[in-house]
Amino acid sequence: MQFLKDEGVEYIFGYPGGAVLHIYDEIYSQDDVKHILVRHEQGATHMADGYARATGKPGVVLVTSGPGATNAVTGIATAHMDSVPMVVITGQVPTHAIGSDAFQEVDCVGITRPCVKHNFLVKDVHDLAETLKKAFYVATTGRPGPVVVDIPKDVTAPNVRIPYEYPASVTMRSYNPVVRGHPRQMKKALDLILSAKRPMIYTGGGVVLDNASDELVRFTRTLGYPITNTLMGLGAYPGTDPQFVGMLGMHGTYEANMAMHNCDVLIGIGARFDDRVVGEVSKFCPHARIVHIDIDPASISKTVKVQVPIVGSVLNVLREINGMLEGTNRRPDAQALSEWWDRINRWKSVDCLSYDHSDTLIKPQSVLQKLHEVTGGDAYVTSDVGQHQMWAAQFYPFDKPRRWINSGGLGTMGFGLPAALGVQLAYPDAQVACVTGEGSIIMCIQELSTAKQYDLPIKVINLNNRYLGMVRQWQEFMYENRESHSYLDSLPDFAALAESFGHVGMKIENPGDVDGALREAFAMKDRLVFMDFITDPAENVYPMMMAGKGQNEMVLSAHSRQRELA
Amino acid sequence: MRHIISMLLENEPGALSRVAGLFSARAYNIESLSVAPTEDASASRMTLVTSGSDEIIEQITKQLHKLIDVVKLLDITGDAHVEREIMLVKVRVAGSAREEVKRIADIFRGRILDVTQSTYIIEVTGDGAKLDAFIGALDHKSILEVVRSGALAIVRGERGLRL
Numbered sequence: 001m002q003f004l005k006d007e008g009v010e011y012i013f014g015y016p017g018g019a020v021l022h023i024y025d026e027i028y029s030q031d032d033v034k035h036i037l038v039r040h041e042q043g044a045t046h047m048a049d050g051y052a053r054a055t056g057k058p059g060v061v062l063v064t065s066g067p068g069a070t071n072a073v074t075g076i077a078t079a080h081m082d083s084v085p086m087v088v089i090t091g092q093v094p095t096h097a098i099g100s101d102a103f104q105e106v107d108c109v110g111i112t113r114p115c116v117k118h119n120f121l122v123k124d125v126h127d128l129a130e131t132l133k134k135a136f137y138v139a140t141t142g143r144p145g146p147v148v149v150d151i152p153k154d155v156t157a158p159n160v161r162i163p164y165e166y167p168a169s170v171t172m173r174s175y176n177p178v179v180r181g182h183p184r185q186m187k188k189a190l191d192l193i194l195s196a197k198r199p200m201i202y203t204g205g206g207v208v209l210d211n212a213s214d215e216l217v218r219f220t221r222t223l224g225y226p227i228t229n230t231l232m233g234l235g236a237y238p239g240t241d242p243q244f245v246g247m248l249g250m251h252g253t254y255e256a257n258m259a260m261h262n263c264d265v266l267i268g269i270g271a272r273f274d275d276r277v278v279g280e281v282s283k284f285c286p287h288a289r290i291v292h293i294d295i296d297p298a299s300i301s302k303t304v305k306v307q308v309p310i311v312g313s314v315l316n317v318l319r320e321i322n323g324m325l326e327g328t329n330r331r332p333d334a335q336a337l338s339e340w341w342d343r344i345n346r347w348k349s350v351d352c353l354s355y356d357h358s359d360t361l362i363k364p365q366s367v368l369q370k371l372h373e374v375t376g377g378d379a380y381v382t383s384d385v386g387q388h389q390m391w392a393a394q395f396y397p398f399d400k401p402r403r404w405i406n407s408g409g410l411g412t413m414g415f416g417l418p419a420a421l422g423v424q425l426a427y428p429d430a431q432v433a434c435v436t437g438e439g440s441i442i443m444c445i446q447e448l449s450t451a452k453q454y455d456l457p458i459k460v461i462n463l464n465n466r467y468l469g470m471v472r473q474w475q476e477f478m479y480e481n482r483e484s485h486s487y488l489d490s491l492p493d494f495a496a497l498a499e500s501f502g503h504v505g506m507k508i509e510n511p512g513d514v515d516g517a518l519r520e521a522f523a524m525k526d527r528l529v530f531m532d533f534i535t536d537p538a539e540n541v542y543p544m545m546m547a548g549k550g551q552n553e554m555v556l557s558a559h560s561r562q563r564e565l566a
Numbered sequence: 567m568r569h570i571i572s573m574l575l576e577n578e579p580g581a582l583s584r585v586a587g588l589f590s591a592r593a594y595n596i597e598s599l600s601v602a603p604t605e606d607a608s609a610s611r612m613t614l615v616t617s618g619s620d621e622i623i624e625q626i627t628k629q630l631h632k633l634i635d636v637v638k639l640l641d642i643t644g645d646a647h648v649e650r651e652i653m654l655v656k657v658r659v660a661g662s663a664r665e666e667v668k669r670i671a672d673i674f675r676g677r678i679l680d681v682t683q684s685t686y687i688i689e690v691t692g693d694g695a696k697l698d699a700f701i702g703a704l705d706h707k708s709i710l711e712v713v714r715s716g717a718l719a720i721v722r723g724e725r726g727l728r729l
Contacts, residue, residue, distance in 0.1 A: 109580060114591050118634040121579070138634060173729075174576055174637040298628035301621070 001026040003132050004033050006166040009060050011036055011051060011425055013044040017064025018104060019091025022156040036425065036454060039446035041068050043418040045075020046444065049084050050419030053405045054380060055426045056211060058085040058139050065091040066104030069150075070111065074412060076146045077115035081409025082232060083209055085144035087135045088112075094154040095123055108150045117145030125155045125162055133167040142177030143296040144209060177295065181312035181320060189267075189291045189308045190324050196265035197336035198287075198343075199225040202248065202277075205232030205408070206270020206294060206314050208401045213237070215318035216269065222325055223332060226344055228256040230271050231393055232408040239397030240377070245344060246353075249277040250545045251390040254352035257543075257551035259344050260285055268292040268306070270314040272299045274409075283550030293317045352543045352556055353394055361536040362511050364388060364463045367518075368395035371433060371461060374518040379431040380423045382406065384416040384440030387469035388461075390541045392435040414443030417460065421447060424456040431459070431522060438464040438491055438532075448501040451528050459521050460530040462494055465537040473540045477561075478547075498530030509534045568597065569623050570649065570719045572727050573612040573630065574638045577603055581610065581635040588633065594618065594626050598651075598716030609637060609729060615717050640727045642719055649719040653697045654679070655688045656711040657704060667704065674700045685710065693717075 001023070004012065013036045016024045027035050038044040041063045048059025059079075063072050069090040079086045093102040109121045118138050120131050128151070135147040154160075193199065201223075207216050213236050220227050220243055227237050228248040237244055246253030248260055260266070266288040271277070273292075278284045281303055290306040292299075293314055300309040310317055355365050368391050371379070381396055383389040383406040398404045405423060407415040420434035441462055451458065471486040495505030504527050508517045514533070521529035543554040555561050575581045582601055589596050597615040604611045616626060623641070630636050659667050664686075671678060671688045674696065680687035690700050694717060701712065720726065 110583070113580070113584060113587055172634070175634050296632070298625065298632050300628075302625060305621075 001030055001033060002164055003129050003166065004060065005030070007132070007136055009033050010057075012060045012062050013038055013048045013051075013422070014062030015041050015044060015064065015068060017068050017091060019065035019093060019153045020062060020068075020156075022153065022158055023062065023089075023091070025158070035062075037450065038418070039449050040444065041071035042075050042414065043444055043447040043450065045072045045079065045086070045088065046412075046415050046418035047422035047425075047447075047450075048086055049075060049079045049415075050382060050405055050422030051426050052079070052084050052086055052422075053419070054402050054423040056402065058087055058136060059422065061086065061088040063088070063090055064104065065093055065108070066106045068104075069106055069108040073112060073115065076112055076148065078407050078410045078412040078415060079146040080115045080117065082205060082407065083144050084146065085139045086146040087132075087139050088146060088148045090148060090150045092121070092150045092152040095152045096154070098152065108148065112148045115146075116148050119148035119150065121150045121152075122155055123152065125160050128155060129164060130167050130170070133170045134172060137170045137172070138175060142175075178297070178311050179295070179313040179316055181293070181310045181317035185308060185310045186317065186320055186324065189293075189310055190321055192265055192289060192291055192308055193223070193267060194330050194332055196225075196263075197333060198262060198264040198340045199223070199267065199332070199337070200259050200263035200265070200288070201225050201227040201267045201269065202230070202260065202271055203227065203233045203236055203269040204230040204271025207233055207236040210270065210295070210314040211401070212270070212315040212318055213401045215315060215322055218322050219318055219325070222322070224337060225267075225332075226259055226341070228252070228260065230274070230277055230408075231406070233271060234393060234404045235398030235401040238399040240399055245348070247393055248551070249274075250279070251394065251541050251543065252545075253394075254350050254543055254554055254556060255344055255347040257545065257554055258347045261550060261552040262343070263288050266290045268294075269318070270294060273302065273304045275303070278303060279545050280548050280550050283552075350556065352554075354557070355539075355542070356558075358536065359511060362508065362514060362533055364391050364465070364533070364535045364539055365395050366511065367461065367463060367514055367533050367535070368392055368435065370514050370518050371435075372396045374515070374522055375431050375433065379403070379433045380405065380420075380427065382416045382420040382423060382432070382434045384436040385411045385413045386437050386440060387465075387473065387539075387541050388435050388437045388440075388463040390470075391463070413440040415440075417441060417444050418447045418450075420458040421451055421454075421456050424458050425454070433459045433461055435461045435463070437469060438462060438466065438494070439468045439488055441494075445497070448498060448503060448528070448530075452502040455526070457524070457526050457528050460498070460528070462530065462532045463535050464491075464494065464532050465535045465539070466491065467537055469539075470541070476540070494530060494532040498528070503528040503530055505530045505532070507532045507534065567620075567623070567643075568615065568617045569641055569643045570647070570717060571614045571616065571627065571630065572640045572642050572719060573614065573636055574604070574727060574729060575601070575610045575612055576635045576637060577608055577610045578635055584633050584635055585612065585614070585630065588629055589616075592625075592629065594622065598714075600716040600718060606729060611727075613716070613718050637729065638727055640721070642721050645725060646722045647719050648722060649693050649717055650691055651694055651697055651717050652715045653690045653700070654713045655690065655701070655704070655709060657686050657688065657708045658684055658710055659686050659708065660684060663705070663708065667708070670700070670703050674703070676700065
């Protein structure tokens, strides 16, 4: 505990159990590090994750051995896929009992190995402080990620007293992430960037993680180039800025994907050319030479071969390139750029995010547009996984980084609610909205109890269409409408359920009531309000890039899909 | 193409499973893998033989580098290097076969390490192809057990892999 305090840890998200009782006894006798008691270990990891994504500081989790550790695995894998700094301390049976199939024993280091940045088993109390220091160092540097520290019960035994000293620094001969870009590569990149006739900037979560938004804005505005963000990168560049052409990828905008497909120079920054972005690899950016800036060498040329790789921290590299840009008179071809923008604006005029309005059914998109209006576009928005997640990404433009918090890589349903609680703890006065669906919310609904205990006044926007919407959409498109187990029968009365947890519950069924409900909910600054919006069950997410297709082959709307089918 | 990757790992429990786990998780091939401590007890030297396209080999080396326990790594395939593998073969030998097998072992510069009334244990060292050839030269039915170390390799001259 003294170590965690010295490390500057503010909150620890946890759940007690046999193997961590010594640690919990220490927690009892101090109040420097605040412990948040969750209702399920998965909730602890997602809360720590939400806290980490919103603040940039590592999230810290404490769980017991066996089922405590296995319940945490989903949250650890979620953080791993999205490179979120996190330190997860798991209890373990005493060292002499390891390997004996003892009560609540599980090979935690083994189970978590494929879904952590690194993990440790501490067998000697003399190694404890140094190992924890290494854990925080590894979790927060380079490409961040979760680190698990498995601590057997005897290592924390109170009768073993050793002199403690906070390890001020740490060196690891096997771990030295590259942070500075290679000067020659940056020069090559700049030449290519300035030679572009049809440039495109494509940035991902790496810009957010490295707090490089200001440098990105400087870079983009200096050049006047179009920019798109991945799902993980939203907010790194202001979503309401005219140079921003929307998100790209499977449910990205038509203009973003068409600009990707037709560009001649692609500048990828802190993004990893994920399959949901690229689509069919052989059809990806056929005309482009590619610059890729990333801290992780393994992300470069993993799926798409690039011509100018730069390994280094996005922040440092962008700063250097911006310096070079400002030190030269060379500027992009204005004529070509203006023609390029004309083409992009024609794609934009397709208005790919338009949808049919209704007087009787609540359209989920309209709820998110209202949410944007009511919160002034300034809320922290967490989401779960599915249609609502895509609609939130499409219809709530983020002007600041770290405002959009979702499980993009692993796609973990159940993430949104606990993540929102972690954000609210970090920023007690901020507006925090959890956009979810009735399928996702029920996966971690127990954390409504945690929210009550710590008075966390988040707002839950439940887009309730009585379907696993994204599954149903795929079944409609690819399985001839066979809705196999995508209908959720026997759902609870969510408003009443929220009330039973001590919160405010609302059920909204008419389009005309959406605005009022949101305003009323956000006016209740000290209460958690659960808004159950009964939405159009048939609504689909458009546009969509189908499997095996290129970025230039999107299905734009229900109408164009109908035409295609006919 | 076949590649030989040499690595120095932290001599920590779990380091080997991190490497093995990486290969199974990402569906890479392992042809052989051998690992043992070096003159410096804090490090283990691993020789890993794999195969794949240039893109896959590039990913393999990058992903291995990313493992925290990997201190240094060198793909020595393109360097002038010495490659050796050791093999122990137990064969059933009776009657005239005893002389015949001894002759074959001599041709391959093998050594007979153990002799019983009915068996030999023969040690043969060389590159993989030589060991395959030795097995091919024996009467297949006479082979009782084969143990191979997997390839070991080291770069010639000044270049190499040191802490």
